[in-house]
Amino acid sequence: MANEPSEKKKMPVGAPPKGGARFPRQPLADALPWARKLVSKTHLAPQAKDVVLSGVVATRGPRGEIKISTLKQYGLMEGTSAAYTATDLAKNICRAPDNELKPLYQSSVLNAKVFNLLFETFHGDEVTRAKLKQRVSELNVHPDELDNCVDIYIASMQLAGLGISDGDRFSHISMEDRGKIVSASENNAAAQSSDAPVELKDDHAPTSDDHKKEDVIDKRRIRQNGSVFNINVNLDASLDTDKLERQLQLLKRYGAL
Numbered sequence: 001m002a003n004e005p006s007e008k009k010k011m012p013v014g015a016p017p018k019g020g021a022r023f024p025r026q027p028l029a030d031a032l033p034w035a036r037k038l039v040s041k042t043h044l045a046p047q048a049k050d051v052v053l054s055g056v057v058a059t060r061g062p063r064g065e066i067k068i069s070t071l072k073q074y075g076l077m078e079g080t081s082a083a084y085t086a087t088d089l090a091k092n093i094c095r096a097p098d099n100e101l102k103p104l105y106q107s108s109v110l111n112a113k114v115f116n117l118l119f120e121t122f123h124g125d126e127v128t129r130a131k132l133k134q135r136v137s138e139l140n141v142h143p144d145e146l147d148n149c150v151d152i153y154i155a156s157m158q159l160a161g162l163g164i165s166d167g168d169r170f171s172h173i174s175m176e177d178r179g180k181i182v183s184a185s186e187n188n189a190a191a192q193s194s195d196a197p198v199e200l201k202d203d204h205a206p207t208s209d210d211h212k213k214e215d216v217i218d219k220r221r222i223r224q225n226g227s228v229f230n231i232n233v234n235l236d237a238s239l240d241t242d243k244l245e246r247q248l249q250l251l252k253r254y255g256a257l
Contacts, residue, residue, distance in 0.1 A: 020142030023114040023149050024070045028105060028156040032093070034067060035076040039086040039094045046083035075111035103182045105160035114139050115153055119162065124174035129154075132170065 024031070037056045041047055049068070053060050057067035068084075071077035076090040089111075093104045110116045114136065121135055132150045141149050154170055157163040161181065163172045 020145065021114055021140040022069070022073065023141060023145075024073045024112050024152060024156070025066045025148075026070045027152050028074060028109055028159050031067075031070050031074050031076060031108075034071055035074075035086065035090040036094050038071065038077055038084070039090050042085040046079055046085040049081040049084060052077075052084050073112045074108045076108060102161045106162055106178065106181070109156045109160045109162065114141060114149065115156065118153060119157070119172060122172045123178075124172060126169055126171040129168050129170070 034057050038052070041051065041055055047055075052068060053064040057064055057071075059067055068077070076087055076093075077084055078087050079085050089104065089107060093101065093108070096104055110119060117139055118132065118135060122132075129150055132153065133146050136146050136149045136153075137143070154163070154165050157170075157172070158165055161173070162178065163170055165171075
């Protein structure tokens with residue numbers, strides 16, 4: 001009696017076809033909320049996969065595994081199933097102001113190998129979706145996932161400021177322009193750091209014995225070497241000559257007089 005053909009094993013619902021090069025199965029915009037939750041959940045200690053599935057991506061089964069893989073490929077999560085934690089990149093994204101997010105998003109998108117290879121191939125070029133799909137196929141992405149890969153690539157690249165979609169065409173920025181974005185963000189961060197107000201205290205400020213006396217507070221904001229300082233100097237009408245002279249020297253030293 002001939003053997004009956006075995007029933008073809010079905011893939012779990014939500015699971016991508018097996019085989020082929022890996023790529024993030026979700027756009028970066030979808031992964032960012034998970035990254036923020038991961039930073040919060042792993043602030044004190046790494047967490048096991050069960051906690052990440054329930055408390056971070058809120059999905060179990062094959063779809064939950066896909067989300068975990070997406071976080072890893074975007075460089076937002078690291079570790080093993082026994083101890084997952086947020087990466088420094090994820091933490092930087094969570095605490096960065098809006099004007100410093102683009103370079104961080106770019107690092108995240110280009111952390112995905114297939115997306116990085118696509119950008120290396122087409123940076124500075126305007127190409128059609130068909131051309132992107134052809135290159136994705138050359139990178140050994142599963143044939144059933146070519147269109148999905150292109151869609152996710154375009155959406156994530158636009159969010160990161162690495163290109164602009166116009167109908168059937170996608171324009172990539174050049175490597176030079178990307179370098180300018182990174183440099184501008186670094187310079188802005190450095191400027192914000194140097195402009196932070198600093199309070200300079202007088203080593204010879206009145207002691208607790210003088211607290212009952214009426215103080216006249218002279219507050220001045222001055223700029224020196226590109227930085228802003230707040231100088232608070234307490235002047236008392238009853239100060240002796242030596243103390244008054246030291247107060248005046250302090251003001252002159254920082255250009256307030």
